[in-house]
Amino acid sequence: MTLAPYVAILGRGQGRARSLTQDEAFAAMQIILRGDAAPEALGALLMLLRMKGEVAAEIAGFTAAARASLPAWQGPAPAVDWPSYAAGRTRGQPWFLAAARLVAQAGYPVLLHGWNSHQATGASVRAALGDVGITQVDWTDASAALARDGIAYVPLEQMQPRLMDLLRLRDVFGLRSCINTVLRMLNPASASVALQGVFHPSYRELQRDAALLLSQPTLRVLKGGGGEFEHHPAKDITLHGLTQGAIWEGTTGAPLTGHQRLSETTSTLSQVWHGEQADDFAAAIITSTAALALSAVGAAKPEALAQDLWQSRHRSAAA
Structure with missing residues (x-):
C-alpha cells in the first residue's frame, strides 16, 4: 500500500478534490506509521491537508490509527x-x-x-x-x-x-x-x-x-x-x-x-x-x-x- 490514492483524493484539482473520509484517513495513517509512505507522498499529503483545512473526519481517522499503534495501556484508565x-x-x-x-x-x-x-x-x-x-x-x-x-x-x-x-x-x-x-x-x-x-x-x-x-x-x-x-x-x-x-x-x-x-x-x-x-x-x-x-x-x-x-x-x- 502507498499514500498515492490518498494524495490523489486531496490533490485532483478544483472541483474534483475532496476531503478524506474517516476510514480513508485511518488507512493513510496506518501506512504512515508502518513506515511504508514515501517521504514525498507524506509531505504532499500533510501540506495538501493544511492548504485545504482539515475536517473532523480526517482528524478522527488519523487519531484512531495513532491510538491503535500504541502499546496497550495496562491498568485502570486515568480520570x-x-x-x-x-x-x-x-x-x-x-x-x-x-x-x-x-x-x-x-x-x-x-x-x-x-x-x-x-x-x-x-x-x-x-x-x-x-x-x-x-x-x-x-x-x-x-x-x-x-x-x-x-x-x-x-x-x-x-x-x-x-x-x-x-x-x-x-x-x-x-x-x-x-x-x-x-x-x-x-x-x-x-x-x-x-x-x-x-x-x-x-x-x-x-x-x-x-x-x-x-x-x-x-x-x-x-x-x-x-x-x-x-x-x-x-x-x-x-x-x-x-x-x-x-x-x-x-x-x-x-x-x-x-x-x-x-x-x-x-x-x-x-x-x-x-x-x-x-x-x-x-x-x-x-x-x-x-x-x-x-x-x-x-x-x-x-x-x-x-x-x-x-x-x-x-x-x-x-x-
Whole structure:
C-alpha cells in the first residue's frame, strides 16, 4: 500500500478534490506509521491537508490509527487526559502543571503527555515537572506511577517514536501540520475526560467534532496560554467540548481584572508552588485552570475546591 490514492483524493484539482473520509484517513495513517509512505507522498499529503483545512473526519481517522499503534495501556484508565504539545513561544511559566497537580490531589488521576523539550529552560514543561512533584516516566511505567502518585508525564518520543518523527517534520516544512492536532486528540489511555488547549480559536470546534466521532465522553477545549490548557484568569473565554457525549459550550469566567500577560509574571513555578514568593496572578492562573478541570470531571463547587486544594497543597502532597 502507498499514500498515492490518498494524495490523489486531496490533490485532483478544483472541483474534483475532496476531503478524506474517516476510514480513508485511518488507512493513510496506518501506512504512515508502518513506515511504508514515501517521504514525498507524506509531505504532499500533510501540506495538501493544511492548504485545504482539515475536517473532523480526517482528524478522527488519523487519531484512531495513532491510538491503535500504541502499546496497550495496562491498568485502570486515568480520570483526565492532559496533552501538552504547544510551542509555548508566547507563554511564560507552565502554570498548568500546578493545576494538574491539584486535580490529582483531589483524587482524579491525571495523565500528561507531550513534547516541549525544545523550549527555553525557564519555560520548559519538562524542566518544571519536578517543581510540582510530577514524575516523567516511560509508557510501560505510567500506570504504576498513576496508582502511586495520581499523576505522571509520558514523553511522546518514548510513547510512540514514529509520531515524534511526524511532529518533527514541522522543522522540515516550516509549518505545523495536522499531526499537532492529532497529538492533542490522542488520549492514549482512554481517559473519560480530555482537556485540550489550542492557540487558534478555529481549532476548538474541529477538535470537538473529531472527539464526537471518536465517542469521547467529556471534552473541554480552551484557547489557552501559549496553546496549552491554561486559563488567563482575567479573561472570560468560551469553552467548547462535550459532556456525556453531547456537544457542550460554556465560559471560563474571569476571577481577576487587569491586562497582565501570562508571560509577564516574574515568579517561577517553583517559587510560587513552594510558597517562596507570593504572586496573586500566578496563583489565580493555577486555581482557575484547576477549577475548569475539576468542573469537567464533575467535582462539586470546583472553584472553591481549587482554592482549598491550593491552600492545602503541601499537606496534600505530604499525605
